[in-house]
Amino acid sequence: MKIGKQFNTLNTSEYIHYIDNYKKYTDFNTLGLYRSICENDKLNLADKIQIRDYANKVFEKTFNFYQLKDPLTYFNLISLGEEMTVADESKVWDDIKKNQEKILTDKKIKHRNFGDYSKHNCGYDDCRYKGLMIRQGSALAEGSMHFNSDKDSFGATNKSKRVKKQRKNISKIINDELDDLIL
Incomplete structure (x- = not known):
């Protein structure tokens, strides 16, 4: 019925x-x-x-x-x-x-694409993307769901780059310190 x-x-x-x-x-x-x-x-x-x-x-x-x-x-x-x-x-x-x-x-649930969060909604009536299904984390995801407990991927990326740089420069740092001791 x-x-x-x-x-x-x-x-x-x-x-x-x-x-x-x-x-x-x-x-x-x-x-x-x-x-x-x-x-x-x-x-x-x-x-x-x-x-x-x-x-x-x-x-x-x-x-x-x-x-x-x-x-x-x-x-x-x-x-x-x-x-x-x-x-x-x-x-x-x-x-x-x-x-x-x-x-x-x-x-x-790992993803966060639910209801209002799965569609583009920028607030403009003439937007060509209005109502378009979007991928989580994409540039069109205006009002994505986020929480205070989320990890900051930007900070983790910076730390990774810093550690990698230090690892590559370790021999230079050791040589500089040895040169200082010898002189």
Whole structure:
């Protein structure tokens, strides 16, 4: 069976019906469901919060994974109905970042190309690369995922070059020191 409607046109009872019977529908999309909760103009704030909480009971693991896949939607949903200061928003984003790192390590995922992070999104509407799938670490990867615990490959490269230079110059250094001792 197919739903045949967009989620952002549903009312509260229809949301609950589709969430309860999500296995029956072949075109059911949990990310679309969560995005539509924020976009739906028919619902008031209390209904949105009720639907979000009900959906989280059914799709808890999926919702938590959206921290990694679509962090903006996750942020919009958890901050629904809350008055947040700039410091509060910053704290929530820091928590999301910590949870992203935890999810990646728990699932032993090496790559970081998920959802929004796998497509070019520079913010310009006329960009010819907009929406283009990108390789992790490429020049087009604007908002790549990075953490404080990541190793700095630039520093490691510099250290490698410095050690190599010292290794090559070791005989010169020894000869200079011997010359100084002899004189």
